[in-house]
Amino acid sequence: ADALKTPAHRAASDARFEEDARDLHRILPASRKVYIEGSRPDIQVPMREITLDPTPVQGVSEGEWEQNPPFYVYDTSGVYTDPNVDIDLTKGLPKLREGWIAERGDTEQLSGLSSSYGLARARDISTANLRFAHIDKPRRAKAGQNVTQMHYARRGIITPEMEYIAIRETQKQHALTDMRQHDGENFGANTPTVITPEFVRSEVAAGRAIIPNNINHPESEPMIIGRNFLVKINANIGNSALGSSIDEEVSKMTWATRWGADNIMDLSTGNHIHETREWLIRNSPVPIGTVPIYQALEKVDGVAEDLTWEIFRDTLIEQAEQGVDYFTIHAGVLLDYVPMTAGRLTGIVSRGGSIMAQWCMVHQQESFLYTHFEDICEIMKAYDVAFSLGDGLRPGCLQDANDEAQFSELKTLGELTKVAWEHDVQVMVEGPGHVAMNRIKENMDLQLELCADAPFYTLGPLTTDIAPGYDHITSAIGAAMIGWFGTAMLCYVTPKEHLGLPNKKDVKDGIITYKIAAHAADLAKGHPGAQSRDNALSKARFEFRWDDQFNLALDPDTAREFHDETLPKDAHKVAHFCSMCGPKFCSMKITQNVREYAAGLDKAAADKKVTPQTGDLTDAGHLIKEVDTELVRQVGEASLDEIHKGMTEMTE
Numbered sequence: 001a002d003a004l005k006t007p008a009h010r011a012a013s014d015a016r017f018e019e020d021a022r023d024l025h026r027i028l029p030a031s032r033k034v035y036i037e038g039s040r041p042d043i044q045v046p047m048r049e050i051t052l053d054p055t056p057v058q059g060v061s062e063g064e065w066e067q068n069p070p071f072y073v074y075d076t077s078g079v080y081t082d083p084n085v086d087i088d089l090t091k092g093l094p095k096l097r098e099g100w101i102a103e104r105g106d107t108e109q110l111s112g113l114s115s116s117y118g119l120a121r122a123r124d125i126s127t128a129n130l131r132f133a134h135i136d137k138p139r140r141a142k143a144g145q146n147v148t149q150m151h152y153a154r155r156g157i158i159t160p161e162m163e164y165i166a167i168r169e170t171q172k173q174h175a176l177t178d179m180r181q182h183d184g185e186n187f188g189a190n191t192p193t194v195i196t197p198e199f200v201r202s203e204v205a206a207g208r209a210i211i212p213n214n215i216n217h218p219e220s221e222p223m224i225i226g227r228n229f230l231v232k233i234n235a236n237i238g239n240s241a242l243g244s245s246i247d248e249e250v251s252k253m254t255w256a257t258r259w260g261a262d263n264i265m266d267l268s269t270g271n272h273i274h275e276t277r278e279w280l281i282r283n284s285p286v287p288i289g290t291v292p293i294y295q296a297l298e299k300v301d302g303v304a305e306d307l308t309w310e311i312f313r314d315t316l317i318e319q320a321e322q323g324v325d326y327f328t329i330h331a332g333v334l335l336d337y338v339p340m341t342a343g344r345l346t347g348i349v350s351r352g353g354s355i356m357a358q359w360c361m362v363h364q365q366e367s368f369l370y371t372h373f374e375d376i377c378e379i380m381k382a383y384d385v386a387f388s389l390g391d392g393l394r395p396g397c398l399q400d401a402n403d404e405a406q407f408s409e410l411k412t413l414g415e416l417t418k419v420a421w422e423h424d425v426q427v428m429v430e431g432p433g434h435v436a437m438n439r440i441k442e443n444m445d446l447q448l449e450l451c452a453d454a455p456f457y458t459l460g461p462l463t464t465d466i467a468p469g470y471d472h473i474t475s476a477i478g479a480a481m482i483g484w485f486g487t488a489m490l491c492y493v494t495p496k497e498h499l500g501l502p503n504k505k506d507v508k509d510g511i512i513t514y515k516i517a518a519h520a521a522d523l524a525k526g527h528p529g530a531q532s533r534d535n536a537l538s539k540a541r542f543e544f545r546w547d548d549q550f551n552l553a554l555d556p557d558t559a560r561e562f563h564d565e566t567l568p569k570d571a572h573k574v575a576h577f578c579s580m581c582g583p584k585f586c587s588m589k590i591t592q593n594v595r596e597y598a599a600g601l602d603k604a605a606a607d608k609k610v611t612p613q614t615g616d617l618t619d620a621g622h623l624i625k626e627v628d629t630e631l632v633r634q635v636g637e638a639s640l641d642e643i644h645k646g647m648t649e650m651t652e
């Protein structure tokens, strides 16, 4: 295939390779990776430290608001942003959790690959011709052992993973932390101010939270999904028969985690499914989820009715041995529910759901995912793979939302949740889809009731169907709402939804959009410390510390770029206005003037011991004049007189 490439093609892909290589290690501006040590030296929890300008801005922000200490944020970027770690994508990341898994003594290393794993790998490699350091000796629970985090939690054991998560979730306390916390409706009412390892354990034991952590993915940094913790986001990547290569998918994964993806799902349906997944898992600092029915379908050449339990079971084992942390399994699509979709406007829109519906109809039998559910649990607990119970009957348009098919499936997912819990297997439940805003809360309330508080993981939902090209936005509106109501993880939607396979830019746009939705939900839920970043950024904005404002942003690059389009010079980074309003009409600037004015009047009053007069502005006026003369000269946009005329009009 390479020989067929024109020189132009090759130049384009070389440029992309170079860009990817640069992005791989890039840390966001003014940032440094730091670690917080737990109760033992091998618990090192990463955070990103953002350095702010430490000089207090005189007379603007007083008292408690005066200091600008470094700011710490939750960091999903992995060791790629740690300059002390050498990265070799062909070898994979350091195996952070290997010692914790081994010391528990409940697993054994297999002497080699199980046959299905070996076969799939051999077939894939013969076509892909890729060198890679695989885990050749995967781990599995010893006979009779259960290695799930839920199993440990229920026996009262606090694992290093749980302690790691407790440190990660308790945002480093900060001078600006939620000083103005209000007591709005708090859907995360159980959340303590400081999240303790014991709280993590109790939430996992209760089934209210999951820690996706396959014992064969020791490279991953522990994280938790539950409604009493920070709202998480998942990014879907993966190839299709029509596009993308392994290196493109790996670069999408590192790119997505750089911008804040808490989880990645590999939804590959094209070539080299096994090999693509191997590269992703070995190099991923975050949990990886898959939909195993996609690969099973590929093994029967796309003919759904040829699927069997045996093929599916082997695929589960193959992927569990590779290290997949959670499986989407559409076990709630029952034979009886399929006819309920007949009157729908858009029928069944879930890929996995439609595959299983076809199998059930052709065979007129109950789905093997349902009839073999306990067999699946046995596999899950031998590796600690979590269930993501798939919503195969989710609505694909507003018209179909909250219908009989959707809610019948949800009820079955609730029953299956309880079956999985009898095996101490971790569960989250997938949700819609396309739902108008007034019908979103019903989804959350029903899920909590039917699924006994198991974490909800939703795809948006999209709140209108009329904006293809902007479905990251139509869906982020629904995601923010359902996150506020209690959804634990939001599956991102990119601008390419319904239109094509997302590229790197779409991935970033989807992530930033969903970070906004998740953070908005954290704020509304009153998650401890959530507002501290908003406060720090607002303070930088009010004090015209432009660089700090950019650096605290979710996407510093875009913020800076937009600002610099009109005011590119270094000097403009201290200017008391931007090109939005110009120097005369900046409300923040005018507020500062008002404060100066008030201070001037107070001082005049104190000096003269008389009632202040408007004419006593002199002190404040001089100060403003000095600061602005130079800037106005540089920007050349307005005369100083005009500024002061505008200011005087506003303050009088």
Ligand code: IRN
Binding pocket: 236, 265, 267, 291, 328, 349, 350, 351, 352, 353, 388, 390, 391, 392, 430, 431, 432, 433, 457, 458, 459, 491
């Ligand atoms: C999340 C919530 N509901 C569905 N999802 C995700 O949709 C699921 O986790 C997977 O990543 C994706 C595709 O699933 P279907 O279309 O096979 O159901």
Ligand code: FE2
Binding pocket: 349, 396, 434, 498
């Ligand atoms: Fe859709």
